[in-house]
Amino acid sequence: MGSVTVDYWQERKSKKLGSSRYRYRRVVERELRPTLGKGEITIALGNAKGDALVKYRQVHREVEQTLAAAWDEVRGIKKPKTARELFQETVERIKALGLNPYRPPTDDDEGGDDHHDDTRDWIERSAVAEGIAAKYPTDPETDHPIGVSAEDTRLVRMLHTTRPKIPAPTLEDAKKLYLKDRFAPNDPKPLERKKDEQRAERAVSNIAKALGSAPDEVKVASITREQARKVQEFIRGDVRSKSTVDRYLNDIRAVINHAIAEVTELHGLTNHFTGLPVLGSGRGGDTPERDKRLPFTQDELKKIRRRIETHADQPDLLLIWRMLEGTGCRLAEVTGLRVKDVVVEGDMPYVEV
Numbered sequence: 001m002g003s004v005t006v007d008y009w010q011e012r013k014s015k016k017l018g019s020s021r022y023r024y025r026r027v028v029e030r031e032l033r034p035t036l037g038k039g040e041i042t043i044a045l046g047n048a049k050g051d052a053l054v055k056y057r058q059v060h061r062e063v064e065q066t067l068a069a070a071w072d073e074v075r076g077i078k079k080p081k082t083a084r085e086l087f088q089e090t091v092e093r094i095k096a097l098g099l100n101p102y103r104p105p106t107d108d109d110e111g112g113d114d115h116h117d118d119t120r121d122w123i124e125r126s127a128v129a130e131g132i133a134a135k136y137p138t139d140p141e142t143d144h145p146i147g148v149s150a151e152d153t154r155l156v157r158m159l160h161t162t163r164p165k166i167p168a169p170t171l172e173d174a175k176k177l178y179l180k181d182r183f184a185p186n187d188p189k190p191l192e193r194k195k196d197e198q199r200a201e202r203a204v205s206n207i208a209k210a211l212g213s214a215p216d217e218v219k220v221a222s223i224t225r226e227q228a229r230k231v232q233e234f235i236r237g238d239v240r241s242k243s244t245v246d247r248y249l250n251d252i253r254a255v256i257n258h259a260i261a262e263v264t265e266l267h268g269l270t271n272h273f274t275g276l277p278v279l280g281s282g283r284g285g286d287t288p289e290r291d292k293r294l295p296f297t298q299d300e301l302k303k304i305r306r307r308i309e310t311h312a313d314q315p316d317l318l319l320i321w322r323m324l325e326g327t328g329c330r331l332a333e334v335t336g337l338r339v340k341d342v343v344v345e346g347d348m349p350y351v352e353v
Contacts, residue, residue: 022052024059032070037194082216083167090154125159171204172216174259203251210234220259228272242279
């Protein structure tokens with residue numbers, strides 16, 4: 001094995017157990033924090049140092065990809081479109097030209113109005129294609145246009161296609177449709193939108209990684225029951241908590257179910273992620289004590305408050321804790337509050353998160 005540079009490696013030693021845990025910990029650049037919704041990235045690597053070093057490489061690669069995508073978003077660089085989206089864009093371009101992209105030619109030997117209409121349609125298509133080609137310089141040897149854009153290439157090909165077939169929906173298509181419809185009823189706040197985007201992205205990424213592919217390459221209709229179980233095992237090997245595995249699978253089911261309901265070609269398709277064994281509770285066994293989300297006891301709340309009062313270097317920390325204790329909000333919801341999110345008018349002040 002070659003050397004591994006571990007700039008973001010952190011070892012956490014347990015005084016009680018006398019053992020160590022390793023994790024990937026990286027501070028997020030200030031410009032990216034609104035996009036990612038967090039100030040740092042921490043990912044558990046496990047307890048065995050050798051295995052943790054092996055896992056570090058994969059985790060670092062994925063974090064780099066996440067940060068690169070965030071920078072693209074900050075800089076206004078759009079993500080590439082799927083084959084299905086490009087197809088639909090080309091269809092709309094043809095319709096805008098007054099042509100029917102789905103109108104096939106006829107072999108009617110008897111002539112008639114339909115025959116003449118189809119002939120005229122194909123003459124118009126050829127004229128449009130020739131007009132597009134005329135915009136570009138030609139190769140002196142072949143007389144073929146050179147430097148034709150991808151958009152115009154797709155348009156010319158569809159103009160010369162009798163029955164264009166829309167590409168099958170992929171995981172990336174399913175994710176985009178899910179988020180589009182989820183955000184449609186009401187425009188969520190930036191933090192809520194980012195959380196939903198991250199959950200949907202994680203859902204399709206887990207499927208693609210487990211199958212050794214990319215979200216824009218895996219067709220929704222091609223996923224089998226065996227592959228669904230493989231995805232579950234993949235997530236289970238990457239996440240310590242069984243309850244978290246179940247939660248991730250719920251996100252996957254939601255994305256796939258929405259695609260089945262909304263995409264005509266997928267109507268009647270079986271969602272093979274439905275009915276998988278529940279790992280954290282129920283059919284898969286009881287939830288381990290360490291994974292149970294129990295509320296703080298009154299005694300624990302007093303101890304935490306006392307420790308913050310005596311050890312906190314910044315007075316803001318005590319204010320943050322008072323809001324956490326009094327509202328039940330999550331830490332990110334409190335630290336991300338804006339002035340306009342705090343409503344003090346009326347008999348019952350509240351915060352909007």
